[in-house]
Amino acid sequence: MSVRRLAEDTVQPATFAFSRENAAWAKATIKKYPKGREQSAVIPLLMRAQEQDGWVTKAAIESIADMLGMAYIRVLEVATFYTQFQLKPVGSRAHVQVCGTTPCMLRGAEDLIRICKKKIASEPFTLNEGGTLSWEEVECQGACVNAPMVMIFKDSYEDLTPERLEEIIDSFEAGKGAEVQPGPQIDRIYSAPIGGPTTLQALPAEKKTAGRARKAPDEEAISVPPANAAKPKTTSQVTNPALKTPATAKKAAAKIAKTEGETTVDKSKPQKKR
């Protein structure tokens, strides 16, 4: 991870203030936490400041620290720890976050970075000439199945090719970013298979018919009586009805057992150890 420091003083604004709407939101957010635990609102407030100004300024950090009764260093620690907070000015129309983690890298993230270098700036966290665009490489954004992808503000653009990313960057540069449909940029819904679902769907009509045709032989087979192939060629009964099980004819069973030498155990004699 790179070292995260505040931007140069030359680009830091002297003051920070939430807009009226954001100030009301911040007040309501702080109230959500129990008395004495208001400092827990530090991350939401920093994020709101970033959404308002595009990045987290030194003045914003100090202002939020004052609102929450925190030491400046404590809020600075939070802002510099989480990479979601931009500590330098980013493009006013788009800050392109290119995922460079393994699945995206294997699916062409390097080509996307090449496009960012060509169209925006050769180095990350550097504004283009007009100050409208910037880029950085980030870790996994959780859309690996649709790799490679980029994140712009709160939207992800997935299944990208270098050509498609060029078109998207051009749209944002032209102020038409809202017209670009987020999500997969190819023929797929969310992370469903390319070309549409392949499982858990109704069979097409012709397949249903084919299925019924295949069923017919089974139905026929059921109507055919069981084969006699394994039966012995004799007319005698398989089981002699005179034979009874021990449960139904105990006396007869004991007699048969005696005949075969299976006498009852004489407990008066010592038993052989087994």
Ligand code: FES
């Ligand atoms: S690796 Fe790129 S989104 Fe997960």
